[in-house]
Amino acid sequence: MYPDYHMHTTLSDGCETHSQMLAAAQGRGVSEIGxxxxISVKPVGWSMPLSSIPLMVEAVESLKGESGAVTVKLGAEVDYVVGKEAQIAELLKQIPLDYCIGSVHFINDWNFDTDPSAFKGIDVDAFYREYFSMVQRSAKSGLYDIIGHCDLAKKFGYYPSFALDRLFEETARVFSDYGVVFELNTSGRNKPCAEFYPSVGFIQMLHHYKVPVTLGSDAHKGSSIGQFFPEAVALLKRVGYSELALFSNRSRFWLNL
Ligand SMILES: [Zn+2]
Ligand SMILES: [Zn+2]
Structure with a gap:
């Protein structure tokens, strides 16, 4: 039984309500859902308006008392936007979060993970350098407990001409230095890249630098909760991980694998 710390509801771009997601989680092999x-300070269609934050808190808090066998946590996937760190910090202070996932979906004003056709003709090498630099900055910002899908650049199956080892190592070192956790996000398996975020090679590097890990399905519907988790856990054990990070009230604790 494992935690699933990454899922969306109708408040942002998910297809089901909080109650429907919780009902679906029962019997899917998860001990807790977050x-x-x-949440994005840059207005974008797939994010909830900031004015919905109180609704989000109310919806999750009301389920915490009646969640049955599955523990419920209040998290958020909060976009990292360069130059908006103070605004994001101010926003996060007002939400009673159990944990906060920091995700990079934008390179400057380009939301790179929505339209694969936008990759045609771009400098993919430069894109990868820029992407990992943003991911590192998100970890250094101190805003986040968990860094989300930390090689999302590969989503549509575009890869740089150079080997990624050096960027993986640099990023793993930053994660370690700044005390963030990464998530093994299983949703990449259903995308053109057809593998988890991050890749096995990157996970090995993160383990080498002793960066803790947690698990997320990135479910946008109940039937995706806990997707591929047995395989993900087997992979983590193979790499050498023996525990998962859990969060409550933005404090970290551990679950043995
Ligand atoms: Zn995301
Ligand atoms: Zn997500």
Whole structure:
């Protein structure tokens, strides 16, 4: 039984309500679920408006008391936007979060993970350098407990001409230095890249630098909760992980694998 710390509801771009997601989670092999709807200080269609934050808190808090066998946590997937760190910090202070996932979905004003056709003709090498630099900055910002899908650049199956080892190592070192956890996000398996975020090679590097890990399905519907978790856990054990990070009230504790 494992935690699933990454999922969306109708408040942002998910298809089901909080109650429907919780009902679906029963019997899917998860011990706890964390709701992590999108929050973005840059207005964008797939994120909830900032004015919905009180609704989010109310919806999750009301389920915490009646969640049965599955523990419920209040998380959020909060976009990292360069130059907006103070605004994000101010926003996060006002939400009684159990944990906060920091995700990079934008390179400057380009939301790179929505339209694969936008990759045609771009400098993919430069894109990867920029992407990992943003991910590192998100970890250094101190805003986040967990860094989300930390090689999302590969989503549509575009890869740089150079080997990624050096960027993986640099990023793993930053994660370690700044005390963030990464998530093994299983949703990549259903995308053109057809593998988990991050890749096995990156996970090995993160383990080498002793960066803790947690698990997320990035479910946008109940039937995706806990997707591929047995395989993900087997992979983590193979790499050498023996525990998962859990969060409550933004403090970290551990679950043995
Ligand atoms: Zn995301
Ligand atoms: Zn997500």
């Amino acid at each position: 709701f992590s709807d999108h």
